[in-house]
Amino acid sequence: MSMLRFPEGRALDFVGLGRLCIDLNANEIHRPMEETLTFTKYVGGSPANITIALARLGARAGFIGRVSNDQFGRFITRYLHEENINVDNVIVDDTGSVTGLAFTEIKSPTDCSILMYRDNVADLKLEPADVSEEYIRQARSLLISGTALAKSPSREAVFVALAYARKHGVVTIFDIDYRPYTWVNKAEIAVYCTMVAENCDVVLGGREEFDLLESSEGPQRQDDDETARKWLDHQARIVVVKRGGDGSIVYSRGGERVEGAVFPANVVKTFGAGDSFAGAFIYGLMQGWSLDRCQQYGSASASIVVSSHSCSDAMPTLDQIRDRIDRFVRSGT
Ligand SMILES: Nc1ncnc2c1ncn2[C@@H]1O[C@H](COP(=O)(O)OP(=O)(O)OP(=O)(O)O)[C@@H](O)[C@H]1O
Numbered sequence: 001m002s003m004l005r006f007p008e009g010r011a012l013d014f015v016g017l018g019r020l021c022i023d024l025n026a027n028e029i030h031r032p033m034e035e036t037l038t039f040t041k042y043v044g045g046s047p048a049n050i051t052i053a054l055a056r057l058g059a060r061a062g063f064i065g066r067v068s069n070d071q072f073g074r075f076i077t078r079y080l081h082e083e084n085i086n087v088d089n090v091i092v093d094d095t096g097s098v099t100g101l102a103f104t105e106i107k108s109p110t111d112c113s114i115l116m117y118r119d120n121v122a123d124l125k126l127e128p129a130d131v132s133e134e135y136i137r138q139a140r141s142l143l144i145s146g147t148a149l150a151k152s153p154s155r156e157a158v159f160v161a162l163a164y165a166r167k168h169g170v171v172t173i174f175d176i177d178y179r180p181y182t183w184v185n186k187a188e189i190a191v192y193c194t195m196v197a198e199n200c201d202v203v204l205g206g207r208e209e210f211d212l213l214e215s216s217e218g219p220q221r222q223d224d225d226e227t228a229r230k231w232l233d234h235q236a237r238i239v240v241v242k243r244g245g246d247g248s249i250v251y252s253r254g255g256e257r258v259e260g261a262v263f264p265a266n267v268v269k270t271f272g273a274g275d276s277f278a279g280a281f282i283y284g285l286m287q288g289w290s291l292d293r294c295q296q297y298g299s300a301s302a303s304i305v306v307s308s309h310s311c312s313d314a315m316p317t318l319d320q321i322r323d324r325i326d327r328f329v330r331s332g333t
């Protein structure tokens with residue numbers, strides 16, 4: 001068992017915090033963006049994707065963030081509402097900010113990149129005063145994504161939210177979510193992400209992301225087991241090291257170490273794997289499932305999303321994940 005206790009009797013199962021942006025995924029795939037003519041618009045932003053994933057699985061989800069006061073901001077808020085995500089703590093920013101744009105280039109199933117437009121974005125204008133203690137008090141869990149720490153006042157808002165969550169026994173989840181385009185330097189990443197990771201119950205990241213947090217400790221740590229021990233020595237009850245096409249390893253404070261493989265996928269784009277994995281994995285933790293079942297659902301969810309054109313729109317339902325698992329059990333595909 002994961003030794004993680006989600007409080008009961010709360011109005012929300014899960015609250016995401018941070019980036020709400022727009023994905024513009026190239027429709028002409030398997031070619032460089034210089035040759036792309038059209039894009040499809042989706043809601044994006046890692047914490048938004050994970051929150052949508054949880055809502056799609058039936059969790060009562062909410063969000064804390066800022067959106068721009070324009071058509072994109074309204075599009076995002078409406079989409080979250082239509083996904084039954086509570087938007088009471090989604091604030092319209094009126095400082096003239098814009099919505100972050102993530103242009104996804106799909107050159108091949110394994111060669112994808114994101115062109116980010118993030119100057120003056122609304123999500124990083126989130127202020128400490130925007131974060132409602134009452135809103136967090138009614139939640140069972142809170143997700144913090146690392147990019148929300150990249151700039152003030154969003155950075156300070158994160159620490160306020162984390163303090164409220166710890167005060168009210170809310171399970172705190174930190175997805176390192178490193179995106180280079182917003183941080184000033186790697187030293188800041190190590191400092192601020194470490195401060196959050198040391199105070200969260202669940203920490204998820206890829207090998208390179210953990211190396212960024214641990215870089216101040218001399219040569220980059222390559223050992224996943226050592227990384228897990230480090231963070232489990234702090235607040236963490238669960239540490240997830242995501243390893244792309246090689247799967248993931250999940251560690252618990254109770255000494256479990258569970259390696260998980262991937263499900264076969266007809267990969268359209270690799271983006272969205274981490275967010276879809278995280279959504280189903282966290283859902284499983286909330287149900288009190290074993291770690292290998294949480295991991296299995298996370299991996300199955302990821303295989304569905306990497307086989308799709310979008311991230312948020314493609315987040316699967318429980319039935320879709322179960323069907324994916326059943327198909328693999330029956331046929332190995
Ligand atoms: N090519 C793939 N095919 C099937 N499953 C995959 C593939 N890549 C990743 N996954 C699954 O998704 C999980 C998370 O993937 P990854 O480690 O790439 O996270 P990430 O880097 O956060 O992803 P993202 O690209 O969304 O930021 C993996 O542990 C694995 O279960």
Ligand SMILES: O=C(O)C[C@@H](O)[C@H](O)C(=O)CO
Pocket residue numbers: 019021022023043044045046047049102114179271272273274275311312
């Ligand atoms: O998180 C981002 O800013 C990019 C996302 O919008 C995009 O969907 C993605 O890369 C998910 O991994």
